[in-house]
Amino acid sequence: MRWIRYFLLIISLVVLQTALFTSLRVFDTGPDLLLVATIAVAYERGAETGAVFGFVGGLAIDCFLSSPLGVSALTFALVGYGVGVFQSGLIRSSRWMAPVLGGIGGLVGGMIWVLIAALAGQEDLFVVGTLRTLVIAAVYDALVAFLIFPFARWASGDHDFAHR
Amino acid sequence: MAVYRRESRRRPIIALIVITSLALISLDRGGNGVIATVRHTARDAIAPVQGVVSDAFNPVSNVFDGVTKVHGLEDENAKLRSRVSTLEGKLSRERGVGEEYSQITRLLDIPDVEDVTGVVARVIGGPAGNFERTLTLNKGTSKGIVIGMPIVAGDGLVGKVTDASRTRATVTLIDSPGLGVGVRTEKSREQAVTQGRSGEKLLRLSFIGNPRAEIAEGELVFTAGVEGAAYPPDVPVARVVKIDRQRGVLDPDIFVEPLVDLDKLIFVKALRWPPRDTSPAGDSGTSGN
Numbered sequence A: 001m002r003w004i005r006y007f008l009l010i011i012s013l014v015v016l017q018t019a020l021f022t023s024l025r026v027f028d029t030g031p032d033l034l035l036v037a038t039i040a041v042a043y044e045r046g047a048e049t050g051a052v053f054g055f056v057g058g059l060a061i062d063c064f065l066s067s068p069l070g071v072s073a074l075t076f077a078l079v080g081y082g083v084g085v086f087q088s089g090l091i092r093s094s095r096w097m098a099p100v101l102g103g104i105g106g107l108v109g110g111m112i113w114v115l116i117a118a119l120a121g122q123e124d125l126f127v128v129g130t131l132r133t134l135v136i137a138a139v140y141d142a143l144v145a146f147l148i149f150p151f152a153r154w155a156s157g158d159h160d161f162a163h164r
Numbered sequence B: 001m002a003v004y005r006r007e008s009r010r011r012p013i014i015a016l017i018v019i020t021s022l023a024l025i026s027l028d029r030g031g032n033g034v035i036a037t038v039r040h041t042a043r044d045a046i047a048p049v050q051g052v053v054s055d056a057f058n059p060v061s062n063v064f065d066g067v068t069k070v071h072g073l074e075d076e077n078a079k080l081r082s083r084v085s086t087l088e089g090k091l092s093r094e095r096g097v098g099e100e101y102s103q104i105t106r107l108l109d110i111p112d113v114e115d116v117t118g119v120v121a122r123v124i125g126g127p128a129g130n131f132e133r134t135l136t137l138n139k140g141t142s143k144g145i146v147i148g149m150p151i152v153a154g155d156g157l158v159g160k161v162t163d164a165s166r167t168r169a170t171v172t173l174i175d176s177p178g179l180g181v182g183v184r185t186e187k188s189r190e191q192a193v194t195q196g197r198s199g200e201k202l203l204r205l206s207f208i209g210n211p212r213a214e215i216a217e218g219e220l221v222f223t224a225g226v227e228g229a230a231y232p233p234d235v236p237v238a239r240v241v242k243i244d245r246q247r248g249v250l251d252p253d254i255f256v257e258p259l260v261d262l263d264k265l266i267f268v269k270a271l272r273w274p275p276r277d278t279s280p281a282g283d284s285g286t287s288g289n
Helices: A002-020 A033-045 A047-062 A071-089 A097-119 A128-156 A158-162 B002-029 B033-056 B058-108
Strands: B118-125 B134-137 B150-153 B156-164 B169-173 B180-185 B191-195 B203-206 B220-223 B236-244 B253-258 B267-271
Touching (some): A002 A033, A002 A047, A002 A128, A033 A047, A033 A071, A033 A128, A047 B002, A071 A097, A097 A128, B033 B058, B033 B156, B134 B156, B180 B236
Parallel strands (some): B156 B236
Antiparallel strands (some): B118 B134, B118 B267, B134 B169, B150 B156, B150 B267, B156 B169, B191 B203, B203 B253, B220 B236
16 A cells, blocks of 8 residues: 555656646756655655665656666665665654755765766766756755655555554 | 664665666667657656646746746846847848848759748647756657657757657757757858757857857857758857857867747747758648647
């Protein structure tokens, strides 16, 4: 049941990313909804679930990008795994956890994406403009994290979360 | 004990994900047809939902657009008014020359952009990612849009179709780092290639035929249209806005600005290039499928 909710979450975010947030861009930069959702799921459920969710979500959004299929999948899986590994040491009650994790995870995830995409042949990304885009995207990710974290918490299921 | 079991399970999963991802990247880079089919199927499957969501949130997008872009509109208006008056004068001066030119091309039977038919399509979205400059069109292969078609708008060249599913097409814009356009300059007639730069709006002119040629700011840049070119000849592409000649360096840095406002497109035309029939009996109108 939880994976059905995850599937619905991924499809919904893919639709929003490709139909809505292509218009809601600031300085020609948009948020990465699936990356933020991966961070949220990894925060709720740990490294293993975070990595698998990130891989599936990344593959879904890769279908709509021009970069090689698998770049976002690998990036999101690594971010999900990383957040999952470190989440046990975090203070879970803080209300600022969502934007902080969304922002930092978005920045690190963006850097990993650029690195993997460059290794896959997009060397032109190593320019100053890329850094500016990464920072703007990370701020945007931090803002949308307020909205995405509750949905990710719902999809992860409170009951399962309590027994983790 | 439980922690140990979880840790030992994690490693095979992350290893499997890494291997699968790398395999997919390699296959896609190699142009695997199965991956292209999967991509197209996903795009076609989600297209109706995208349409509904896009229409539903259209007012939100418009308000957002107004808030984020209102500051630049006054400046842009003033610049455009000045440009219109300049261009009106220029058009009058060149009208006579243009008539001679079209008579000669007709006599020599040289195909140009006027001979090219095309498919008019609506722009329904921008890029889903932050590191690509693309547009999504509301038509695909079922309406005759195929990979490789040049895309133009009223002011000039927009880009090229780089992916097309049955119902959608992806256009890579001319300011994308991955897309070079063979061009010639207006007055000096030097050939060069435009080069987009990640996160930058201005294109750089590379591989200039004669780097010492007198290229001036304000000069227009057109598609070169050499034999076998991907674009029809003489389509306006950009205007030279900045020339940086550093002492001791042979090649100047020449930057051009696309003539088309690539962020405000609503309708574009995909050109059937090279034209299948350039005879007078052939369809030379602006067909809109």
